[in-house]
Amino acid sequence: MTAPNITVLGLGSGDPDQLTLGAWRRLQAAERVFVRTARHPVLSMLDENGIAYSSFDALYEQHESFPDVYDAIAEALIAEAKGAGALIYAVPGHPMVAERTVQLLRERCPDAGVRLDILGGESFLDQAFVSLGFDPIEGFALLDASELQASQLQPRLHLLIGQVYDAFTASDVKLALMERYPDDFEVVVGHSLGVKGEERIVRAPLYELDRMPGYGNLSLIWVPRSDDPALRNRSFDRLHEIVSILRSPEGCPWDREQTHRSIRKNFIEELYEALEAIDNDDPDGMQEEFGDVILQVMLHSQMEEETGAFSVYDVIQSLNEKLVFRHPHVFGGKGAADSEEALVNWEKMKAEEKKRKGTERASALDGIPPDLPALMKAYKLQKKAAKVGFDWDELGPVLDKIEEELSELKEAIAGKSREEQAAELGDLLFAVVNASRFIDADPEEALTRTNNKFRSRFAYIEEQLRISGKNFDHTDLTEMDKWWEEAKRQS
DSSP states (O other), rough: OOOOEEEEEEOBSSSSGOOHHHHHHHHHHOSSSESOOOOTTHHHHHHHHTTOOOHHHHHHHOHHHHSHHHHHOOOOOOHHHHHHHOOOESBBOOTTTHHHHEEEHHHHHHHHOOOOEEEEOOOOOHIIIIIIIOOOGOOOOEGGGGOOOOGOOTTTTTEEEOOSSSSHHHHHHHHTTTTTTTOOOOOEEEEEOOOOOOEEEEEEEGGGGGGGGGTTEEEEEEEEOOHHHHHHHHHHHHHHHHHHHTTSSSSSSHHHHHOOOTTTTHHHHHHHHHHHHHHHOOOHHHHHHHHHHHHHHHHHHHHHHHHHHHHHHHHHHHHHHHHHHHHHHSSSSSSSSSHHHHHHHHHHHHHHHHHHHTTOOSSSSTTTTTSSSSHHHHHHHHHHHHTTOOOOOOOOHHHHHHHHHHHHHHHHHSEEEEEHHHHHHHHHHHHHHHHHHHHOOOOHHHHHHHHHHHHHHHHHHHHHHHHHOGGGGGGHHHHHHHHHHHHHHHH
8 A cells, every 4th residue: 555645736716727737647647536525617527537536525514614624524534545545635726725624634644644745726816816807916815704804804905805605604704894894895706717608707885795696616705905095094003104194203293292291181181071972872972082082092102102112002912911811711711600700800810910020019009090080099999998808898887987977077167177177078078988889889970970960950940040031140049949859850
């Protein structure tokens, strides 16, 4: 018996004339020929010349996914080679272009003691360049329809999407493309490119991609490259480019002059405007304000990139690594039954992260930004203290503490200095924040809702004054309180 050997050869993209002379001679001389699929035009030439072959088409029916099919084909070929010696394995197109079974053979044959030889062949790319009429040096990407992700799409490159076997696959492709391209963007579907009498090229808007008939083993989708600014503006790279231009010598004089310190207040303002849009449940406002927040991150990162310290891509890398590390219940083997367990995992990994970096805190209360609003800072201080056991076990003593602090405030108001009164007021507010923690209510959010409620009810009073032809000089507290109660009943 001959030594175990698999020779993989390409059948070309479809037309029998595309089969190379070397591949044809190997097929004629071979004792055993296997083909991944018999659904290829060149197979008719083998039939006409009496060349017997076995196909793996039946495996497509036996397995639920393409990866399982490809795995089964690779294992079957290795077993055949080890059991009965040399064989030919013929695949559509070129063996090294979009042919997963060949990649599996390359990985497994050395360990199995099977020699692997690969002969080239004309791939569907050759015919795509000819039939579709674009030069690949302009830049192109070859993508697999079954694994297409929006993150792979680059509008400034020609995109060739292969393995579009049916309308279901085309539908998945359409949804991915719509993440980056407008619904009416023109795409091209090619069927049996280079096959005489069978080639069809159809242009259609993106939204019709899965409504077109004729998809099969020899179908692909071409998305022509585009320099449309609207498409470029949907990319993060374009944002980075714009910000770097603004800060360049040829950019905006105002942007060039700014420093971390000079635009620090802008960051705070933009954050509060974004929070206002969230509180108003305003999607359009959120879209705009989130962009303004991102711009602040981009400007500060660009300043550091200019000094060589880091770039915004370093920021993104650190963030991605942190998210993966702190979610072992998502990206690792550790599970989480609910949100509380997920939060415990997060805190454990956060502590482990600081330990590895050597940035463990000297105090249990360290790590709270000094510029946080006082209400939010009080809440975070109490949460950190509670983690180490400095906390009451139930709500009752917390409410008692509020009453105690209220009594002390009344005493201070009755006979103490303004400074002591302010100190007692602070103690009362701190105690109230503690109560919010026990009832799972964020004090900042709770007070924001009350502020909005007050504003709405006060606006009702102003509206009633306007209707009555009055202003605040023409009313009194009794009348305003009546309108206030009316506003309460309506809300």
